[in-house]
Amino acid sequence: MKKVDIILKSDRKFSNSASEGLRGYCGNYFRNIVQFHNHLDELSFNYDFSYIQYRVIDGDLAIMGIDKGADILLEHIEELKSIKLGEEIIEVEPEITITFPTPEVTDKMYKYKFETLWFALNDANYKKYIKGEFSLDNQLRNNILEFFKMCGIWVDKRIVVSGEFKEEKIIKKDTEILVFSGEFQTNALLPDNICLGKRKSIGLGRIKRLK
Numbered sequence: 001m002k003k004v005d006i007i008l009k010s011d012r013k014f015s016n017s018a019s020e021g022l023r024g025y026c027g028n029y030f031r032n033i034v035q036f037h038n039h040l041d042e043l044s045f046n047y048d049f050s051y052i053q054y055r056v057i058d059g060d061l062a063i064m065g066i067d068k069g070a071d072i073l074l075e076h077i078e079e080l081k082s083i084k085l086g087e088e089i090i091e092v093e094p095e096i097t098i099t100f101p102t103p104e105v106t107d108k109m110y111k112y113k114f115e116t117l118w119f120a121l122n123d124a125n126y127k128k129y130i131k132g133e134f135s136l137d138n139q140l141r142n143n144i145l146e147f148f149k150m151c152g153i154w155v156d157k158r159i160v161v162s163g164e165f166k167e168e169k170i171i172k173k174d175t176e177i178l179v180f181s182g183e184f185q186t187n188a189l190l191p192d193n194i195c196l197g198k199r200k201s202i203g204l205g206r207i208k209r210l211k
Contacts, residue, residue: 001151003099003191004070006063006077008092013059016116019203021085022061023054029080035072049150053195055116055203061092064193067151070098101191103148105157109185111210117168117179118205119198126178136180137161143196143205144188161186183210 008022027037035052051069055062061083065073074096083090120139121129128134141161148155163184170177190207197205 001101001103001153001191002067002070003101004065004073005097005099005193006065006073007057007095007097008061008063008080008083009095010061010083010090010092012090014056014061016056016203018061018085019054019056022056022063022083023202025083025085026054026063026080030076033072033076035069049146050195050201051150053201053203055193055195055206057193066194074098099191103151103153103188103190105148105155105159105188107187108189109160109187110189111183111185112190112207113183113210114181114205115193115208116195116204116206117170117181118165118196119177119179120205121178122198129178136165137163137184140184140196141186144186144190147190147194147196148188157187159186159188179204 023037030036051066052073053064053066055064063073063077065071077094077096080092080094083092120136120143125134125139129136138161140163141159144159144161145155161184163182165180165182168179168181170179190209192208193206195203195205196207199205
């Protein structure tokens with residue numbers, strides 16, 4: 001697995017919500033490259049994996065590329081000299097880190113923390129969750145399996161997940177959404193700063209391993 005992490009260094013610090021503006025700017029700037037925005041046109045969405053993802057890490061704007069997204073990001077990132085967020089133009093200097101992590105499912109357990117809120121539920125499983133008929137552990141297991149599929153990694157062992165989650169609420173487009181914070185253990189060895197669940201492209205569900 002090839003992973004490219006780019007920190008866009010500037011003289012500013014940002015909140016996690018700035019990742020959505022970063023995605024919007026890059027999606028427009030690189031509008032002819034579908035992996036930057038996953039839209040086929042104004043009305044049609046590309047339901048492929050999010051190979052390029054946007055986030056804020058320690059107050060810095062950041063972009064991550066996974067698998068084919070890593071090469072696309074490396075090919076084009078030097079074009080990005082500034083970012084426009086709202087009405088403000090921010091000069092940025094990309095700092096590039098290339099790694100080749102080896103995600104795998106093992107016989108050991110590893111502990112992780114959600115660094116940003118985990119968007120776990122869609123409309124259908126939200127109703128099941130409210131009735132007490134839905135397992136967040138199973139949902140997170142499916143999210144981890146989706147990550148392995150995105151990386152083209154075959155999983156030949158069962159993924160085990162056990163977590164402690166706290167309900168939180170955020171507002172998106174005037175809609176209140178139930179999300180979760182918390183920690184979990186799993187036998188999947190995962191890279192830091194990947195995102196799991198819905199809205200991965202703007203940094204929700206970002207994880208970090210606890211040593």
